[in-house]
Amino acid sequence: MENLVEAKALTKHFGTFEAVRGIDVEVRRGEAFGFLGPNGAGKSSTMRMISCVSGRTGGELRVLGMDPEVDGPRIRARLGVVPQLDNLDTELTVRQNLQIYGRYFGMSRARCREKAEELLEFAQLADRAEHEVEPLSGGMKRRLTIARSLVNEPELLLLDEPTTGLDPQARHLLWDRLFRLKQDGVTLIITTHYMDEAEQLCDRLVVMDGGRIAAEGSPGELIGRYSTREVLELRFPPGAEKPDLGRFAERVEVLPDRLLLYTGDGEQALAKVHEHGVQPVQSLVRRSSLEDVFLRLTGRTLVD
């Protein structure tokens, strides 16, 4: 299978700070690939190197089969980039934003007009075409940013924290648009610190922490490898001493306010805990998620 991105021992330093400390990544054509990790894990620095904006400090990197150091503009011509912070031209109209961005790629004015029309539909912003961007909602701006990144019909779309700061409804609307792109064969690379987003969107992902890759696989594989089928969450009053329940689960994680019991059967474990006379304030049985994978790998939760 053809790889659109290949990184070997890739590093990025800012002065003495090592943001990315030697990562190996391969992104295949047609897949949705994720970088999951907390803030400061090195996801954005990696994305900026892949988007051929920021040079690498060391290691190897090929994007679309080319070296970003040599062919930056040629690669960027075939990429779509959705930055973490919106950088739309807020004093121009929605339509102008799309058209002007198309011109940056050297497209003819007629082609830009045509493409803008199409993308207004895609972003569900056709009725706002002549409005200035500034007063639009966060979700609309985000959709416009994504639409804008598609103006050159990119083979590879890079999305850095695409739904951070959006309300649930806006997030789902956005995910729907991204699914559609995936269906159309666009390769996606997504960074996120939301595990549900990674689970929803990514075929394959790497968990990043402290500039390194902690694990790699599909969401299902990672959960299978690093967690149990179910998790029993027991909440205790703040400050209360938590009982030792190690014998009821394969593994127990102690969080400030909760105990997480990793087990194949959560209900059964809960029954045993009750039999034992332990009375938590609240109990919950759920499926394992990438959050649990991350906790297992790093000993920390994703969103602090």
Added chain:
Amino acid sequence: METLRASWFGFERSWAWYRRNWRATAVSSFLTPVLFLLALGVGFGSQVRSTELIGGVPYLQYLAPALVVVTAVQGATFESTYPIMAQFMWQKSFIAMVSTPITPAQVLYSQVMWVGTQLTLRAVVFVGVAALLGAAAGPGILLAIPLAALAGLAFSAPLMAYSATLEKPDAFTNIFRFVLMPMTLFTGAFFPVSQLPDWLLPLVWLTPAWHGIELARGATFGTLDLLPALGHIAYLGVLVVVGVVLGVKFFHRRLAV
């Protein structure tokens, strides 16, 4: 060729913005210089006796070509400070541009093109108004338009480079107060620099405004000799080139991280 094309697309963005927002900038770019011409040229100038030192011409006509240059230098200062910082930090439009095939250097070129265009526009309007007010001594004042734009760019290019290094706009206030203000008042626009103390002259010679004013006034009254003219143009040209070279460096440092 590719560079010119890419820079042109960046220029188009600025032009699209200007078409929507020019009214907001019209007062500072067109009205203010005209008010200066009316107050100091027509009003104050009526009380000023023409002397040998100012070439024996009416003060209004003496002032007009120099004010074209002052207008351009002032415009250059405004356009090369806050708008540049805004596009790095607040609007982030430069950040958006370098995600496309456009390079940081081409972003800078697009801005130099844009500022140059705006300065030329301002100078054209100003000369038009000056002609209507009888402040134009002759057709030579038309040459003041490109010369003023050159002097403006000679200040703009290094200033843009400097703006690209800043994280907050505080330094701009000092540039307006301690560089632009004296450069407006003491570089020969309102009175000949020979009236200044000798020790100050080397400082005056460093300013792009003085070279621009010498050129514009000399062209207007036909008193310009070839050699000094070439000298002034060369100095301004060097400032533009140095500014652009530094600008490329600092824009790259700021955008390619």
